Amino acid sequence: MARRKRAAKGKVQRVMLVFVVLAVAAAAAWFACSRWRAAHHTPAPVAEVVPPKPPEKPPEPKHVTLSGQLTATAPARDTQIGIGAPAAVLLRHVEMFEWIEECQARRDGTQECAYRKGWAAPVDSSKFQTAHGRHDNPLRTKNPKSPFADARYVAAEIRLDAVTVDAAIVEQQLKPIEFPVKSTDLPPNMAATFTVRDGMLYAGGGPAHPEIGTVRISYRIIPTGPATLSGLQKGTHLTQ
Numbered sequence: 320m321a322r323r324k325r326a327a328k329g330k331v332q333r334v335m336l337v338f339v340v341l342a343v344a345a346a347a348a349w350f351a352c353s354r355w356r357a358a359h360h361t362p363a364p365v366a367e368v369v370p371p372k373p374p375e376k377p378p379e380p381k382h383v384t385l386s387g388q389l390t391a392t393a394p395a396r397d398t399q400i401g402i403g404a405p406a407a408v409l410l411r412h413v414e415m416f417e418w419i420e421e422c423q424a425r426r427d428g429t430q431e432c433a434y435r436k437g438w439a440a441p442v443d444s445s446k447f448q449t450a451h452g453r454h455d456n457p458l459r460t461k462n463p464k465s466p467f468a469d470a471r472y473v474a475a476e477i478r479l480d481a482v483t484v485d486a487a488i489v490e491q492q493l494k495p496i497e498f499p500v501k502s503t504d505l506p507p508n509m510a511a512t513f514t515v516r517d518g519m520l521y522a523g524g525g526p527a528h529p530e531i532g533t534v535r536i537s538y539r540i541i542p543t544g545p546a547t548l549s550g551l552q553k554g555t556h557l558t559q
Contacts, residue, residue, distance in 0.1 A: 380553045385482060389489070389546040391474030397538075398472070400513075400520070401506040404498055406540035407489050409472040413536050414438045416529035418454035420447050438535060440469070457532040467534060479548055484557045488550050491559075495539040 395409035396402070402409070419439055422432040432448045444456035473486040499518025502510065513520040513536075524533030550557045 380551045382549070383552045383557075384547065384549040385479055385552075385557065386545075386547040387480035387482075389484070389493075389543045389548075390478050391476060391543055392478075393475040395472045395474040395540065397470070399467070399470070400536070401509050402500060402504055402538065404538070404540045406498070406542050407474050407477045407493075408486060408495070408541040409474075409498070410495055410539045410541075411467075411470045411472070411536060412539070413441065413467045413469055413534065415441045415456070416524065416533040416535070417442055417456040417531055418444055418447075420444075420449075420454070422448060436531065455531075467536060474543075479546060479557065482552070482555050482557050484548060485550070485559060487559055488548055488557060489541055489546075492548055493541045493546060495541050498538040498540040500538060 389407060391407055394403045395406045396404075397409060397411055400411075402411075416436065416438055418434050419437050419442065420432055420434055422430045425431055430448060434447075434449070434454045442456055444454055447454055471490075477484045477486055477489060497518070500515055500520060501518075502515040505513060505515070505520075513522050514526060515521075516526040518537070519526075520534075520536040521529070522534045522536075524530040526535070529535075548557060550559055
């Protein structure tokens with residue numbers, strides 16, 4: 320009986336020993352596997368967060384003097400009469416053959432006025448000192464008869480080489496020159512209205528013997544070509 324008990328006890332001890340050995344072996348295998356995975360594991364790359372760049376500030380405006388070729392994408396054109404010119408700016412000047420009042424102050428405070436005929440900017444004769452009827456001009460406040468007046472016409476996109484230029488700078492810094500008109504410059508509808516003489520347009524009377532109310536129109540231009548301009552440069556734009 321005692322021998323059986325000892326044999327059973329020994330069997331239990333052997334089973335427990337085997338279990339312990341297996342447990343230790345399993346633990347050792349798990350530890351070794353964990354170390355292998357740690358040694359050979361490549362972590363997923365972490366995306367780098369790049370902060371957005373602040374917008375670039377435009378260059379500060381600066382005063383410059385530029386020389387180059389002044390050009391325009393289209394000629395300056397008097398849209399009313401139809402005269403065009405290869406220029407940055409076209410200036411129309413209108414005169415009328417009319418009565419001109421010239422007054423001088425007397426000692427008693429009154430005015431002594433004289434009247435003569437001549438070419439001048441259209442004058443409203445209703446404001447003359449003398450009674451109306453003696454020296455009337457066609458242009459009157461209540462009855463204007465001149466459809467033309469001084470005007471300026473700017474070409475499309477004026478440039479100095481690669482820089483866009485304001486027309487005001489061109490007019491201030493470049494001197495205009497006379498632009499004589501030829502009869503062939505007039506469109507057909509205006510050729511019936513105007514006579515061309517000495518580079519100027521006449522309407523309402525002959526240039527040799529003008530009458531009161533005859534209109535004379537002349538032109539000046541600021542031509543394209545070599546030029547030097549100063550101003551405030553903002554990128555590719557030259558302004559005042």
